[in-house]
Amino acid sequence: MPTVDVRRAMRVTAGLALGGLSAFAEAVFVIVATLALAVPAARPAVFGATRWFAERDRSRLRRYLDYPTSDDYRDSRALRYLGTRSVVGGLGAGIFVLIALGVAAAGIMVWQLISGHPLGGGDPIGEDQDWYDAPGLLLIGVLLVFLAVQGLIGVVALERRLAHHFFGPTKQERLQRRVDALTHSRAEVVEAVNDERRRIERDLHDGVQQRIVSLGMLLGRARRAKDPERAEALLRQAHEETQLALQELRDVAWRVYPIALDEGGLGTALEALAERSSLPVGLSYALDERVDPATETVAYFVASEAVTNAIKHAAASRIDIAVGRTGRMLTVTISDDGVGGARPDGNGLSGLARRVGAADGVFTVDSPAGGPTVVRAELPCA
Template identity: 50%
Template sequence: MLGIARRGLRLTTGLVFGAAMAVAELPFVVLSGFSLLLVLAWPRGRRAVLKPVTTAARALTETNRRRLRGYFSADTSDTYADHRMLQYLSLRWSLGLLGILVVSAALIGTAYGIAWIFFLLLGEVRYPLTLATSSIGGLFLLFLSLQGSFGVADLETKLARRYLGPRHQEELERRIEQLATTRAGVVAAVNDERRRIERDLHDGVQQRLVALGMLLGRALRGKDEMRADQLLRQAHEESRQALTELREVAWRVYPTVLDEAGLRAALETVAERSAIPVRLDYDLAGEPDTAVATVAYFVVSEAVTNAVKHSGAGLIAVRVAPGEAGVLVRIEDDGLGGADASGSGLFGLARRVAALDGRFRVDSPAGGPTIITAELPCA
């Protein structure tokens, strides 16, 4: 609910700026159209008029493109024809005026919706039924206008993409490039994971097993029963340590609890095993699909591990909740900050998230806090 309200506020701000743009666009469209009409049959005059018209039109169009990208998350092509740009501006101003109507309706609805508070504070209410009716009507108007803001924003996006692109071929080329990059990242991530597993087995479990074999060999060759008993006890301890480390390696490769009990139980296990207190806020109503749950788990696990090793934090807050496009994973610690997003651990997480067409972001200013965010789309 909070995410929807935040998005609605962002869209409304974008519509307000769009309305301000319409104030400049409408006179520009009228004057440009009239000027071009006057020189329609005069080629030299038409070229002379078109130059300043296209220059001004490009400035207005680029401003709109930045607005659409910043407030509506709508990307358009950098390359568009001049005549498509002029067609776009000849229609865009009407959506700007529609946007200001929607915003005005929202303000009126808000005023009527909260009017009863001021009446109760300022004096006696003589017509409570009328006040209640107007408040309900105002809240209903506010609801409709907020829905209208989503509709106008969608129209703005469709209009820009219709006239400014990107073209279907450009979309396909961009997608192919993105998939090629993602595939290369996945292959690199898999190779990094294999090397990490090999190091864990070589430096941990393998050394334990070598020590275990040596202890057992000494016990078998020894003549002193008391010494042999002592060596067997040491061998038993080494076998226990080797089993613990093997379980740790298996857990880091893939936790079975993720399949057996779900994402929440797996994250609770990460919190329990952490040397720093972890506060888990899990708001998903259902279980995400296996791919999303796996990536979400590894994002949290690796982020918590990094915080324990490097941040000097006293508390780690983990939140898993519905996002705009799927699942939002957010990890924040109160440590010293300065985390390197290009480091092997975080860079590997970024590649895991990119493999699902998700978004990964690290904010870690000097002095903290460090905030790691992953947005994972759901099918």
């Protein structure tokens, strides 16, 4: 363990030495760049060089000082960083110069002691020189070494604070990005709700409504029939149409919101989805406990819509659903062995992407030509 600490100390010292050397070049560059910014045509080149210097310094911080930083920063902030860091680097270079002078002075004094010459050019040892001069100088040397080490440690702390402050977006920029993300998420919520309304209206219009219209026509024909047997046959057809209409109405209600989500949670709802599917559906459910209802709802509808799309368009023979959790993220993966070629910007998948985006999740589709198709949603959950 001590060997590791010594190596790390040597690596950090080397990084500070490199930073001290580069500080002079950075100081000259900052002066020239500040003057050059007065010429609009020179700004792209100035900011390009600024980023080059900043990236070199980020690499030094990461390699020698074990301090990785973000590359999400503006060029103007990088220029301010270089100007401030050149001062800190110059301070580190000054400490190294003092250390070098101290080592040279200590070497001279050691040579004077060995050769019998007077310390500091004074009286020879043993004549009028005080006996405590050598121990006193040794204590002063130890104190100076301690101060130099503390100075280097302070420079390391300043380097890291500067990097933390200048590299990456500012607090205001992060706040603005969050506001933009929330605005976009709100628009996605509205669009997802509108898509859901349109889907429900389409299901009612194309399914249940047509069944009820057919039922009304059959009942009307039965009322007008003169032949009792004919009337009986029409009433029997009307009864069958009633059963079909009820079944389609149940299907629409299930797609709007399956009651199994409230009663048994996501696992129960997905089991019911697999049982109702016209294709074999394998389910792998690896959650030990339920997540929040909002996340369960989004996860269910992602699985339901993906299964529906696979049945309608993928020409698949099997569908698999896998649900798991990694930390605070719930993952839902739906895969099929169909022909592939699913378009993420299609009506069904784009609606799922908006629904997942509204929940601050990540939605991906991998569907090469020839298959297989893998739809994956990652949702934050409490």
